[in-house]
Amino acid sequence: KQEVTQIPAALSVPEGENLVLNCSFTDSAIYNLQWFRQDPGKGLTSLLLIQSSQREQTSGRLNASLDKSSGRSTLYIAASQPGDSATYLCAVRPRGSGGGADGLTFGKGTHLIIQP
């Protein structure tokens, strides 16, 4: 059974710092990996999606990498801002018995606080 782990569980840094969030998954048989942002009491905002054949994706100050063979992904946030404060979730779409329409397996998230 696929398991997704995110480290650290919580992180607090001063504004302006660059930071890295880590995600690991136990089964490398995945279609893709996705990073989300969740604000308190809200739904999910998709940040980046990396297909299994890709190594990284970039969007603005965000860069996500994927090493499928080792079961790892990182989300790099450059020049952090207070508005980046949120919970960041990593999720994989496993290649499994469900064929082409399985749901995602999520990690528990990293709660990020950017201090002004």
Added chain:
Amino acid sequence: GAVVSQHPSWVICKSGTSVKIECRSLDFQATTMFWYRQFPKQSLMLMATSNEGSKATYEQGVEKDKFLINHASLTLSTLTVTSAHPEDSSFYICSARRDRAYLDFSYEQYFGPGTRLTVT
């Protein structure tokens, strides 16, 4: 864009009653939608996969008779929590997979804003 809405955004109901939550894809068709549940400080857990025109597929441990799913059109899936109990109080989030013209297993799910259910 790819917008998914949920209604209601929050609901409070009494124990023993049923509650229906709607999930709509506003600007795209979605043959497949997913229902997730999130307890406080926990991650999202997939409950079931909803397929238009067919029965939903439930994850292990999810009672299909308690969580009724109906995917009656290409833009609407509903989740009904029957005979709700306080332990059903949670944040329910749906997602929709945009139908594509080609066969591609690498797709993106678009998430709704969630529904906060509180059972008293």
